[in-house]
Amino acid sequence: MKNFKSALIITVLSAVSFGSFAQSISVTGSTLDDAESQIAQKAKQAGAGYKVTGSSAGNQIRMTATLLK
Template identity: 70%
Template sequence: MKNVKIPLIIAALSAVSFGSFAQSITATASTLDDAEAKIAQQARDEGAQYKITESYAGNQVHMTARLIK
């Protein structure tokens, strides 16, 4: 019986994890506020919230976020 349950549990957990992958989005702008505004707009377009995961400021600001649905 234990040999039957283990593959079923693995299959169920695999299905859940594949369905819950988060989408990453990026934006580039001249300021942090402008980059975050672009991220926020992309999230609104997708009907999701977002969490900023990375931001880099050089000549321009590059920002990466993860969408949370």
Template identity: 65%
Template sequence: MKTVKSALIAIALTAVSFAGFAQSITATGSTIDDAESHIAQQAQKAGATYKITESYSGNQVHMTATLHK
């Protein structure tokens, strides 16, 4: 029982630590390159890397990314 309880605590603490580092950001631009440039600038200001998670193109490009430190 103690082993199961310890394992659950370890998993919970790991999940909390990963959640603390990830941050979602968004940007819009007239082109994909323009929107990604805005994402890259935000990531650089935060001192983090980024991964684009969503992009939508209509009249403008809307992009969402997750920052990772």
């Protein structure tokens, strides 16, 4: 019985950790607002929130974010 409970707990915890896995995305845009609106649109399509994790500027803006479910 103890082994059964342990196996059940491990299975449940594994399912929880896979369900909370965050996805990283990156976009390029001509302005910061343009890049962030692209990220917001992708997050909305995925039914998730987002957190911007980085950006860089050159000829274009490159922005990365993590989608949070």
